[in-house]
Amino acid sequence: MKCIFRLISGELKRLINYKILPVSLATSVIWIIIFLLISENDAKYIAPLLIYVDVTMMEMIFIGASFHFEKQESTIKSMMVLPVSLGEILSAKVIAAMVLGFESAIITLAASFFIHGITFNYLMLAIFVIIAGITHGAIGFFLALISKDFTTMLGWMMAYMLPFALPTILFMFEIIDKKYDWMLMVSPSHSASELITSAVTGKYEAGKAIFACVYLIIVSIILLRYVIYPKFKDNSVRG
Amino acid sequence: MNYAFSIENLHFKYPTSKDDTIKGISFNVKEGEIFGLLGPSGAGKSTTQKILIKLLENYQGNIKYFGKDLKSMDKSFYEEIGVGFEMPVHFCKMTALENLKFFSGFYKQTINIQELMERVGLWEDRNIKVGEYSKGMKVRLNFVRSMLNNPRVLFLDEVTNGLDPKNARIIKDIISEFRAKGGTVFLSTHLMNDVEQLCDNIAFCVNGKLNEISTPRDLKLKYGKREVRIEYKENGATHSALFPLEAIGVNEEFQNILKNKEIETIHSGETSLEEIFITLTGVELK
Numbered sequence: 001m002k003c004i005f006r007l008i009s010g011e012l013k014r015l016i017n018y019k020i021l022p023v024s025l026a027t028s029v030i031w032i033i034i035f036l037l038i039s040e041n042d043a044k045y046i047a048p049l050l051i052y053v054d055v056t057m058m059e060m061i062f063i064g065a066s067f068h069f070e071k072q073e074s075t076i077k078s079m080m081v082l083p084v085s086l087g088e089i090l091s092a093k094v095i096a097a098m099v100l101g102f103e104s105a106i107i108t109l110a111a112s113f114f115i116h117g118i119t120f121n122y123l124m125l126a127i128f129v130i131i132a133g134i135t136h137g138a139i140g141f142f143l144a145l146i147s148k149d150f151t152t153m154l155g156w157m158m159a160y161m162l163p164f165a166l167p168t169i170l171f172m173f174e175i176i177d178k179k180y181d182w183m184l185m186v187s188p189s190h191s192a193s194e195l196i197t198s199a200v201t202g203k204y205e206a207g208k209a210i211f212a213c214v215y216l217i218i219v220s221i222i223l224l225r226y227v228i229y230p231k232f233k234d235n236s237v238r239g
Numbered sequence: 240m241n242y243a244f245s246i247e248n249l250h251f252k253y254p255t256s257k258d259d260t261i262k263g264i265s266f267n268v269k270e271g272e273i274f275g276l277l278g279p280s281g282a283g284k285s286t287t288q289k290i291l292i293k294l295l296e297n298y299q300g301n302i303k304y305f306g307k308d309l310k311s312m313d314k315s316f317y318e319e320i321g322v323g324f325e326m327p328v329h330f331c332k333m334t335a336l337e338n339l340k341f342f343s344g345f346y347k348q349t350i351n352i353q354e355l356m357e358r359v360g361l362w363e364d365r366n367i368k369v370g371e372y373s374k375g376m377k378v379r380l381n382f383v384r385s386m387l388n389n390p391r392v393l394f395l396d397e398v399t400n401g402l403d404p405k406n407a408r409i410i411k412d413i414i415s416e417f418r419a420k421g422g423t424v425f426l427s428t429h430l431m432n433d434v435e436q437l438c439d440n441i442a443f444c445v446n447g448k449l450n451e452i453s454t455p456r457d458l459k460l461k462y463g464k465r466e467v468r469i470e471y472k473e474n475g476a477t478h479s480a481l482f483p484l485e486a487i488g489v490n491e492e493f494q495n496i497l498k499n500k501e502i503e504t505i506h507s508g509e510t511s512l513e514e515i516f517i518t519l520t521g522v523e524l525k
Contacts, residue, residue: 006344013341017332078328078384080294082345083317237294 003084007092008099011066015096018069020062024100027058028107032115035108040116047112048197049172051125054104055132056192057157057165060140063097064153067144076236086233090224094141098133105129125199128213132192135216138223139188145231165189172197181208191215241270242303243392243423244291249300251286260286261298262447268440270305273414273424275434278444279520284427285396287444291425292322292394318347321390325397325427327377328384331370335361335380338369339387346388355383359409374401382410392423399433411436431512441512443519450519455512462515464508469493471500484508 015021031050035043070076079089105125112118143160147153164187170176171184172193184190191212198204244267251261261283268274278284289295291302293309293316302309304316329338336352343349356362359379369377378401385393398414399407414424414437428434434441435455442452451458465484470477482493484507496502 003345010341014330014333017330073331074324074326074328075330077324078342081292081317081320081322082342083314084345085314237289
């Protein structure tokens with residue numbers, strides 16, 4: 001356990017050193033400005049979207065950036081010969097990326113509370129952010145692993161967003177009809193958005209929430225255990 | 240005899256390759272010795288080292304680490320070994336000291352970082368970001384990293400590559416002291432100078448097989464010519480003569496040249512490790 005805390009702390013320090021955390025904070029500042037400029041009703045409407053973007057898209061970018069910095073420096077080789085398991089290294093990376101998502105979500109929530117007095121079901125939101133964060137951390141990690149550099153990864157991210165994230169955003173703006181909601185749930189991004197929106201608006205559909213949680217957890221386990229773990233190991237050994 | 244590593248009929252094939260990269264090699268690394276694995280690029284040195292440090296696992300054959308099956312070793316194995324990679328493997332935006340403190344935090348026992356950094360001449364630059372280090376400084380930092388946990392077995396890959404002679408000497412001295420204290424070193428290199436000065440036993444790896452395993456001295460005797468070439472001056476011109484090493488002390492012609500001629504050079508037919516490397520691997524050293 002001591003090792004995993006040390007690994008997470010190392011990851012977070014590097015996120016600061018590599019200016020990834022400051023960039024994440026800067027993004028949050030943009031969200032605060034947006035909140036200052038909009039009405040309470042609009043804030044309630046846009047808050048889930050901003051949290052969704054932080055927890056899914058931004059987290060994927062951050063984990064990819066961190067991975068490719070490390071790849072450039074071959075530091076993962078050095079980590080592999082430490083008395084820690086590859087599972088611990090992997091977990092630390094996903095958790096550190098999730099912390100970034102959390103940090104942005106907290107700032108967004110604080111801004112909506114202090115600027116517009118809007119409150120949410122924070123416990124529920126925290127649980128949903130963790131689930132959505134782990135899944136999207138895993139997806140980001142997978143995209144990073146199949147990319148030779150960060151630019152390629154951004155390309156893969158666009159390729160992911162078109163079928164999986166864009167429909168969700170269109171759905172949020174009611175451009176895609178509500179009748180397609182269940183169909184869209186097969187997209188991890190849509191399931192994540194469903195959870196975040198329900199926690200922010202307080203309107204739960206038990207069936208959807210349970211499905212989204214179970215689905216995202218299954219996707220995370222499959223990705224981390226059966227896809228990312230062996231690929232990360234192979235990638236690290238080859239350097 | 241205690242063996243740090245005992246390797247028997249080792250085979251390894253990368254999933255994407257058609258043939259075995261390692262084709263049934265067997266050798267022992269004694270505890271407290273410096274074992275050099277030599278060979279051209281792509282011969283299987285790095286793969287062998289990756290197997291021994293448990294980065295590659297799906298091998299066939301037996302590997303014992305101090306009598307225990309290597310496959311049965313858990314992550315505590317890394318408490319006992321130190322690995323110095325050929326390429327620098329540090330976080331460039333962190334200082335050298337931050338890097339070493341980060342890595343040392345994972346070990347139960349660690350060396351005195353200041354002492355070793357002073358020894359290799361990096362202490363004064365400890366607070367400089369590694370990205371600003373020169374190649375030689377990064378190589379020395381790599382070496383310190385490999386020694387962080389005061390390992391029982393040290394794996395070093397081209398450990399002095401890119402170092403000036405003074406710093407290379409310092410690193411080699413530390414390695415010799417490590418061996419003198421009972422440490423075992425597995426050295427992968429193509430720098431014959433390092434091999435001559437450090438290795439107790441060497442193996443030549445070619446196309447995934449080991450061609451020779453012996454001491455540097457025995458290899459030199461085996462591949463050298465038992466002869467003496469003498470160059471001397473006579474009537475203003477340089478002449479050369481070759482004599483068999485056998486009974487050289489009673490060879491009258493040889494004695495006569497020694498006594499009566501102006502000697503310019505005398506060379507034994509002892510070969511260099513570089514020559515042996517070329518003979519055994521068919522690859523010239525650059």
